[in-house]
Amino acid sequence: MKKILLLIAVMAASFLTANAQENLKWGVAAGMNVSKMSATGLDTKIGYHVGVRAELGLPQVANGLYLDAAALLSSKGAKTDMGDLGSQKINANYLEIPIHIGYKYAVNDNFSVFGSFGPYFGYGLFGTTKVEELDYDDDYELIKTSSKYDTFGNDGLKRFDCGLGFNIGVEIKKTYRVSLGYDFGLTETYKSKFDAGDENYEELDLGSGAKNRNLTISVAYMF
Template identity: 25%
Template sequence: MKKTTLIIGITTLLMNFSVLAQNEPIEFGLKAGLNYSNLIIDDNIPAETNAKIGFHLGGFLSFKLTDNFRIKPELLFSTQNAEIEFSENINMGDPNDPVFGKRFKADIKQNLILLPIMADYYFSENFDLEFGPQFGFVINQDITDNNNDFSFGNDDYDKFEVALNVGAGFTFSENYRIGLRYNYGITERDNNKSSVLQFGLSYKL
């Protein structure tokens, strides 16, 4: 029920933007770039994480509300990866368990569909700041133990995420914009939150 309400709310919001911007041209384009992603884990879990490189690609719409203010929804495919290393021995309760008393690392690879809804304020024709929420859905997840001694489940995991984005962009020609954006997960998925730095290039069609 909550997921249905969220989808209806997002659709209504985008329709309202379309009405507000009906007297202005709606711009659209493509974007792609790199992710530097990590996980912020629960304090009760004895582990450390390391960031890894991924990528994102997709498209965007831009609704011009005033000369300086725009609303820009995006639809992106994103790969977000991290490495987790347990920093203390793990007692599974069974001395015969293969990971009893061992330390291990694991690679976490996730593919997501992201829907950021950004508010862009242009201080000039070239420079803008952006802020807004992001809704994410994990398509699939793969966790691989680097020591080959522990089996992780890759099917039972939290799939929905809400995050906040903040960033800045520089438009260096009529059609091209480079941007730097940070997104922070405000909802937990499997006792961790996402932390992703994105560098992207946008092309207005």
């Protein structure tokens, strides 16, 4: 009996491996991020993403169904304009791994439309936050003070991030892809909250439940 079960397991593993090799595609992807954080007073920032992706077709489940995953270097963040007080630009670079389930519909042999949905997981690698403060001296001359600090430092952002995202797009000749996506972060980004009584932040709700939001425009080449 054990030999029969072992034989069945080996045959099943061989089938899955062969099926995966037959339906697995690899590619490279790059594009633009339009990111911000879900907090009052934070504006969008332009960034980028670049990396590799893989697609595993699941015809044994349903025609057109597939599993999509990627490993991306993704530049996110936000900008803050505090008026007479100055400004702040948050640059945060993550290693992101989105894992989506998707469906592709072939309009003809050379053109398909697709959509996918699933979670993403991110880890903050590096980043610099630039702060420009404005003040006036005794002669009412404007003084600008600039400083930089580690985005993921002690009072900065948490390194771990995760959320949900979706993509829609088109595929040409089963090789070229153009897609539009959006990611909703589910984890709060800041390690600590700012003092609501601080006059520099009285109009900003920074750190109070701020989560990443990211619109993506991407192109990919699948081998």
